[in-house]
Amino acid sequence: xxxxxxxxxxxxxxxxxxxxxxxxxxxxxxxxxxxxxxxxxxxxxxxxxxxxxxxxxxxxxxxxxxxxxxxxxxxxxxxxxxxxxxxxxxxxxxxxxxxxxxxxxxxxxxxxxxxxxxxxxxxxxxxxxxxxxxxxxxxxxxxxxxxxxxxxxxxxxxxxxxxxxxxxxxxxxxxxxxxxxxxxxxxxxxxxxxxxxxxxxxxxxxxxxxxxxxxxxxxxxxxxxxxxxxxxxxxxxxxxxxxxxxxxxxxxxxxxxxxxxxxxxxxxxxxxxxxxxxxxxxxxxxxxxxxxxxxxxxxxxxxxxxxxxxxxxxxxxxxxxxxxxxxxxxxxxxxxxxxxxxxxxxxxxxxxxxxxxxxxxxxxxxxxxxxxxxxxxxxxxxxxxxxxxxxxxxxxxxxxxxxxxxxxxxxxxxxxxxxxxxxxxxxxxxxxxxxxxxxxxxxxxxxxxxxxxxxxxxxxxxxxxxxxxxxxxxxxxxxxxx
Numbered sequence: 001x002x003x004x005x006x007x008x009x010x011x012x013x014x015x016x017x018x019x020x021x022x023x024x025x026x027x028x029x030x031x032x033x034x035x036x037x038x039x040x041x042x043x044x045x046x047x048x049x050x051x052x053x054x055x056x057x058x059x060x061x062x063x064x065x066x067x068x069x070x071x072x073x074x075x076x077x078x079x080x081x082x083x084x085x086x087x088x089x090x091x092x093x094x095x096x097x098x099x100x101x102x103x104x105x106x107x108x109x110x111x112x113x114x115x116x117x118x119x120x121x122x123x124x125x126x127x128x129x130x131x132x133x134x135x136x137x138x139x140x141x142x143x144x145x146x147x148x149x150x151x152x153x154x155x156x157x158x159x160x161x162x163x164x165x166x167x168x169x170x171x172x173x174x175x176x177x178x179x180x181x182x183x184x185x186x187x188x189x190x191x192x193x194x195x196x197x198x199x200x201x202x203x204x205x206x207x208x209x210x211x212x213x214x215x216x217x218x219x220x221x222x223x224x225x226x227x228x229x230x231x232x233x234x235x236x237x238x239x240x241x242x243x244x245x246x247x248x249x250x251x252x253x254x255x256x257x258x259x260x261x262x263x264x265x266x267x268x269x270x271x272x273x274x275x276x277x278x279x280x281x282x283x284x285x286x287x288x289x290x291x292x293x294x295x296x297x298x299x300x301x302x303x304x305x306x307x308x309x310x311x312x313x314x315x316x317x318x319x320x321x322x323x324x325x326x327x328x329x330x331x332x333x334x335x336x337x338x339x340x341x342x343x344x345x346x347x348x349x350x351x352x353x354x355x356x357x358x359x360x361x362x363x364x365x366x367x368x369x370x371x372x373x374x375x376x377x378x379x380x381x382x383x384x385x386x387x388x389x390x391x392x393x394x395x396x397x398x399x400x401x402x403x404x405x406x407x408x409x410x411x412x413x414x415x416x417x418x419x420x421x422x423x424x425x426x427x428x429x430x431x432x433x434x435x436x437x438x439x440x441x442x443x444x445x446x447x448x449x450x451x452x453x454x455x456x457x458x459x460x461x462x463x464x465x466x467x468x469x470x471x472x473x474x475x476x477x478x479x480x481x482x
Contacts, residue, residue, distance in 0.1 A: 144195035306357030347462035359411035405438030
């Protein structure tokens with residue numbers, strides 16, 4: 001070891017320290033074999049950064065070399081610093097095109113390290129899940145992740161760009177990040193116990209994941225390749241995977257044994273003429289008529305009737321039954337309905353005291369293999385069902401009727417209206433109403449920050465609806481009738 005120069009770097013991907021050391025070493029023409037690289041003790045959480053003394057001049061390196069250094073520096077291999085300095089030394093001493101020699105052992109090893117780090121970054125982007133925490137100073141979103149390499153700082157820009165409007169913290173065993181909407185703090189290792197284990201939104205997400213799971217396409221090997229088991233315990237949907245996998249063979253068998261038949265469509269004009277001859281005197285009579293009539297849209301196992309007390313202060317009108325509603329014969333029991341239940345609870349609305357129904361009473365779908373895929377009803381089909389819906393609301397007599405989504409608006413107003421432009425208090429043929437989004441819209445939002453904002457707006461709508469139904473607010477309704 002005599003004659004070796006010892007260079008001490010910080011724990012993890014101390015790229016700044018490595019750059020300063022390389023400038024000094026290269027400026028003094030110190031060869032790689034004369035340098036011993038060591039690592040200092042791990043820093044404390046969110047340490048103070050001390051300025052260094054005057055630095056040596058910067059080195060001019062090919063862009064590809066600089067990019068490889070940034071990635072390989074994040075690898076956990078303790079030899080990475082020596083390997084990277086050797087690479088830089090050779091590039092500075094006549095081998096400018098060294099990275100083009102893929103067969104070179106040094107290049108090959110460093111490229112493999114960079115590939116591993118890129119894969120780890122991709123896993124962090126894909127499998128990190130934030131959970132909401134209510135702090136005295138406001139809401140914060142906290143996530144726990146277990147990277148294989150020192151990628152925390154390298155991943156920071158991705159999360160800042162994507163969740164710039166939120167206050168969030170990412171905790172890992174190798175380092176931490178905290179963003180307060182203005183500045184980013186980089187800290188030391190954390191413990192799993194410091195992160196929340198769940199939040200209120202996850203049950204709805206698990207329900208949605210379970211509803212779209214296709215047992216006929218189950219491939220556990222591919223699942224483990226794309227989503228390794230080590231990440232499962234940090235993903236809310238992973239809690240459902242064992243049961244889904246176990247039940248998959250029985251579900252596939254049941255699907256194959258059950259003949260999927262599309263009922264023939266009855267001409268709407270004939271069905272409407274038959275309804276015109278009826279004059280139901282009660283909601284029960286109307287429901288018997290609906291139950292025994294043929295669907296006016298293709299598909300459906302049965303008519304799904306409204307549910308709730310007559311005289312309910314609030315009536316919610318959705319689009320149409322989904323797959324689960326069609327099978328169970330009850331409205332809003334699938335993933336969207338479960339999300340609506342949680343939103344109502346958060347807004348202080350008793351689900352058992354409201355009336356829920358749909359503009360279209362039958363599930364319209366298209367078969368793709370063995371799976372029933374939801375199809376949006378046409379404007380004409382919605383209008384064919386309007387007679388039933390308006391009769392239903394006549395019997396229920398709600399103080400306020402809520403249109404959940406564009407199809408419900410079309411049914412209640414008698415014409416299509418943009419939800420975003422008319423969101424808020426409305427009037428449907430003289431009925432006090434309110435227009436908001438359908439809860440299924442929240443399930444389809446891919447961006448986590450946008451999903452949080454949409455959830456907050458939806459709950460605020462429900463709180464406003466509750467106030468209007470209780471007579472505590474002024475409607476200020478836009479006229480939305482035909």
